[in-house]
Amino acid sequence: MIAIAFLLGLLGLLVFAAAGTGQSLPIAEILGLIAVFIVFFGAGVHVAAVLGILALLIGVIFSDRPFWLFAGQTFWGPSSNFVLVAVPLFLLMGEILLRAGLSDRLYKSLNIWLNRLPGGLLHTNIASCALFSAISGSSVATAATMGSVALPYFDNTKYSQRMVLGSLAAGGAMGNLIPPGITFIVYGLITETSVGALYIAALLPSILVTLLFAGVITLHGLRNPLAKPAALPLSVKLRSLVGLLPTMALIVMVLGSIYGGYATPTEAAALGVAGAAFFALVERRLTFQMLNASAEATARNTALLGLIILAAYLLNYILTVINVPQALADMIANLPVPPWAIMLAIIGMYFALGTFMEGFSMIITTVPVVFPIVVALGYDPIWFGVVVTMLVEIAAISPPDGTVMYVLQGMRPRGGPITDVFVGVMPFLLAYLAAVGMLLIWPEIALWPLSFMR
Amino acid sequence: SAYAQMPESLPAGAPLRLSAVTQPLPTQPQFTRVDIPYLREAIPKRSNGRISVQLSTHAERNLAGNEIVRLVRSGQVDIGAGTLSTLSGDVPLLDGIDLAGLSPEIGQAKKIAEAILPAANKELERFGVRLLAIYPFPAQVVFCRQPFTSLSDLKGKKVRTFGNSLNDFITTIGAQPVSIGFPEVYSALERGVTDCGITGTGSGASARWPEVTTHVSSLALSWALAGYMVNVAWWNRLDPEVRNFIEATFKEINDKQWELGHTATRDGITCSIGLADECKLHPLAARPMTEVKPVEADQALVTKTFRDVVLPNWVKRCGARCGEIYNQVIAPISGVEYRP
Amino acid sequence: MRGGVPAPLRVAQGLTRWVSRLAAVMAYLAGWNYILCAVLITFDVVARNLLGFSTAATVEISGYMLACGIAWALAHTLARRAHIRVDVLVNRMPLRLRVWLHVLAVALLAGFAVFIAWGGWQIVEESALFDAHDNSALRIPLMLPQGIWAFGLLAFLVMSLVLLLESALALLLGELEEVDALLGSRSVDDETREALEAVAMAREEQPA
Numbered sequence A: 001m002i003a004i005a006f007l008l009g010l011l012g013l014l015v016f017a018a019a020g021t022g023q024s025l026p027i028a029e030i031l032g033l034i035a036v037f038i039v040f041f042g043a044g045v046h047v048a049a050v051l052g053i054l055a056l057l058i059g060v061i062f063s064d065r066p067f068w069l070f071a072g073q074t075f076w077g078p079s080s081n082f083v084l085v086a087v088p089l090f091l092l093m094g095e096i097l098l099r100a101g102l103s104d105r106l107y108k109s110l111n112i113w114l115n116r117l118p119g120g121l122l123h124t125n126i127a128s129c130a131l132f133s134a135i136s137g138s139s140v141a142t143a144a145t146m147g148s149v150a151l152p153y154f155d156n157t158k159y160s161q162r163m164v165l166g167s168l169a170a171g172g173a174m175g176n177l178i179p180p181g182i183t184f185i186v187y188g189l190i191t192e193t194s195v196g197a198l199y200i201a202a203l204l205p206s207i208l209v210t211l212l213f214a215g216v217i218t219l220h221g222l223r224n225p226l227a228k229p230a231a232l233p234l235s236v237k238l239r240s241l242v243g244l245l246p247t248m249a250l251i252v253m254v255l256g257s258i259y260g261g262y263a264t265p266t267e268a269a270a271l272g273v274a275g276a277a278f279f280a281l282v283e284r285r286l287t288f289q290m291l292n293a294s295a296e297a298t299a300r301n302t303a304l305l306g307l308i309i310l311a312a313y314l315l316n317y318i319l320t321v322i323n324v325p326q327a328l329a330d331m332i333a334n335l336p337v338p339p340w341a342i343m344l345a346i347i348g349m350y351f352a353l354g355t356f357m358e359g360f361s362m363i364i365t366t367v368p369v370v371f372p373i374v375v376a377l378g379y380d381p382i383w384f385g386v387v388v389t390m391l392v393e394i395a396a397i398s399p400p401d402g403t404v405m406y407v408l409q410g411m412r413p414r415g416g417p418i419t420d421v422f423v424g425v426m427p428f429l430l431a432y433l434a435a436v437g438m439l440l441i442w443p444e445i446a447l448w449p450l451s452f453m454r
Numbered sequence B: 001s002a003y004a005q006m007p008e009s010l011p012a013g014a015p016l017r018l019s020a021v022t023q024p025l026p027t028q029p030q031f032t033r034v035d036i037p038y039l040r041e042a043i044p045k046r047s048n049g050r051i052s053v054q055l056s057t058h059a060e061r062n063l064a065g066n067e068i069v070r071l072v073r074s075g076q077v078d079i080g081a082g083t084l085s086t087l088s089g090d091v092p093l094l095d096g097i098d099l100a101g102l103s104p105e106i107g108q109a110k111k112i113a114e115a116i117l118p119a120a121n122k123e124l125e126r127f128g129v130r131l132l133a134i135y136p137f138p139a140q141v142v143f144c145r146q147p148f149t150s151l152s153d154l155k156g157k158k159v160r161t162f163g164n165s166l167n168d169f170i171t172t173i174g175a176q177p178v179s180i181g182f183p184e185v186y187s188a189l190e191r192g193v194t195d196c197g198i199t200g201t202g203s204g205a206s207a208r209w210p211e212v213t214t215h216v217s218s219l220a221l222s223w224a225l226a227g228y229m230v231n232v233a234w235w236n237r238l239d240p241e242v243r244n245f246i247e248a249t250f251k252e253i254n255d256k257q258w259e260l261g262h263t264a265t266r267d268g269i270t271c272s273i274g275l276a277d278e279c280k281l282h283p284l285a286a287r288p289m290t291e292v293k294p295v296e297a298d299q300a301l302v303t304k305t306f307r308d309v310v311l312p313n314w315v316k317r318c319g320a321r322c323g324e325i326y327n328q329v330i331a332p333i334s335g336v337e338y339r340p
Numbered sequence C: 001m002r003g004g005v006p007a008p009l010r011v012a013q014g015l016t017r018w019v020s021r022l023a024a025v026m027a028y029l030a031g032w033n034y035i036l037c038a039v040l041i042t043f044d045v046v047a048r049n050l051l052g053f054s055t056a057a058t059v060e061i062s063g064y065m066l067a068c069g070i071a072w073a074l075a076h077t078l079a080r081r082a083h084i085r086v087d088v089l090v091n092r093m094p095l096r097l098r099v100w101l102h103v104l105a106v107a108l109l110a111g112f113a114v115f116i117a118w119g120g121w122q123i124v125e126e127s128a129l130f131d132a133h134d135n136s137a138l139r140i141p142l143m144l145p146q147g148i149w150a151f152g153l154l155a156f157l158v159m160s161l162v163l164l165l166e167s168a169l170a171l172l173l174g175e176l177e178e179v180d181a182l183l184g185s186r187s188v189d190d191e192t193r194e195a196l197e198a199v200a201m202a203r204e205e206q207p208a
């Protein structure tokens, strides 16, 4: 509903702007396209087909160019782009770590340290997701890996199922924000900003979001107290730290290789796979069968994203052929309102789109349009990259549509309605939005660490 | 030479909507100082609104740059521009106009570009595309994050290159060519993934390379020559008076681009080394770099490498016929003959 | 299950099974191709930093591996019903209406697949005309990676067509449950089984 209201609002804005410039807008055609869009989505047509067919319709109606003669090139370009190679590599790393049992050990070790806090085991969900995010660049991979590890621990406990699912979804939605992250790589690719700088700018926001999530859980824990498990002797606690070692080693390897000057952010993802395989070997779990299963899962998840990317790029190409991005950018830049109001409108647009759109295709279709406006308004491109990434993450946990929530729903050992996930994730969603608000008010949260690098 | 003149007006007639995609980035002076004033502004004005132009850059249309020939050929735009070495995967002859070490100074590069145009068009017209003009970007030079005084100091260093002839060149002088996608080069230099990078003096300044490198050579390795192309079917369909109008416009654009190539080459250096007074076209570096002036041995090394390695390797890639075209058209200007 | 599946539907089912099997093989190859890609890039990083050389073609080759990996796994992903649909509404509708929407979705997807596959082959032809090579040190003829890529797109098209054929036949013959099973969203059970299999693999006793 939010999205529909937003699209209609945008249309109104376009009419308003067109009236101001004296151009006439094809209102009937635009309304028709929006209707097709909404009906197809509602009817359960595949996201890629909706985008692709919309692209073809727009091309046929509005363009006098033989755009179809360039379609092959439009599909081939992004498919063979080296920078996007990081996507399957991060997914592959997650699959290997999961099957090698390393994620399980990470979870157990953190639990020993955190389970006596108010909120108990729920804190472990956030902390383990945060640490896993520091090696993996994918939210889906983080939620899938830590979700399948964590959920069995909550079987037959008194924890609120909604809170358990909500905390895992929220934790998963840090996968892209905490460096490394695919969204940053894609954003850097589109906007020609430094991925290294984006990672550094994401540092404090990552900590901020993690703390806010921990705050949500603590509040919940204080209001719904559970019996604390017995305290463990310090020696046991210290010994448990061994379980963290592989994860720590991988963090050092992935981020260290980037900042030590040994690898580019894309290459670091490949080193992560090699590192994961190495630890699997140490655990004596590196078997053909295990690699084979990881390979299939990686291929499937990459293809799922890949088909949407193909369609999104086609739509993107046809929109640029008929000059929509430039016209829209001109229009927004000339609106008679201050820059912060436009920025709020842009953020509102992302939030609205994010309720029903998948984050990855959202970033590919919108950033090329929005980025020039943001720069023209005088905002820092790196800061905006962090904000967009947070909005993409929020999209992944905003009902009714969100990949991270679907993944978790699919993993529940006992099933149950998906509304459990929707309700559980709400407090975390609000905390995430609060973090975006803080970044708007204090951009230094992102930019201050960069001042040491320049 | 005297400037070719863009006509002051065009007689009324059937209106024409023209679509053009030219430079890689909307911020480049080649775009802001030549393409916008001529294509976007002067053409509609002087044609009295008869011709309107939709002009954009590769970045705005999400293009990589190596597909421009195909873009123009398939009628997505009427006019397209792209750097020749990037297009050489589709049309290898184009690489030969701008080989590493071929033209030590810009005057020679211009002579070669003008001389080769008929032969290049013969090649391109097979694909339904025709070059209107070949123009330069600022000289391609070496930026490094560590001090160096001559090319021989690059021995053993990792140098980010693009294109085959620069690869050949860098390998021959004992350095290690590294292939890194353009968006990642800034951070690769920042972190030392690569020690040096080659790009135009102006592009380096614009892409904020002075933030991540300390020394820049002013020795021109090549010129990143680029070309304006038209779709032949569209071109032939044009009303002759419109065609003449556009052709004359591109003659003037061509002169302006060469003039700009000359000033921008020096401007990129002065901006990078922090000479605020002389820095007019590019962003001024916050932390001034050191200019490495070419020594005599460097120029000799460039010429020798060109003759012994770069040229024969290009003919190997392009075919024997390219060697013949080179000897007929380019060798008399460059003074270096290709010997099979 | 009602006894006696009509002959045309049986043929279509056999066809789907056969194409799915081929698609699965292609997807496993696509997955191993990513493992190979990780090895290649790791090798390039190590070689550059420790051994002082670089393949100077890794960027291009791994790009091709990505393109081919995506294309070759599209069909299998479709057979596994893993391509994303927004099916919150669809799943609440009565079976009678739901099956029509399933068939509509697969028909539109097949239509888009026709366009993708056609576009893919068209760029292969264009590269052949140009005799195009990439700008890497190896000067790889573009026909090679693009041809492999386009074959994957073709497989995706075939998969969507046989699914469309089988589901449309089933719909016309009134076998609504079968349409839902073939195209309906993956049940909670499917996904759980998959996740638990992965965890189980991790928890297995170490191989002897």
Ligand code: NA
Residues within 6 Å of the ligand: A132, A133, A134, A135, A136, A137, A138, A174, A175, A176, A177, A178, A179, A180, A181
């Ligand atoms: Na991450």
Ligand code: NA
Residues within 6 Å of the ligand: A354, A355, A356, A357, A394, A395, A396, A397, A398, A399, A400, A401, A402, A403
């Ligand atoms: Na969402």
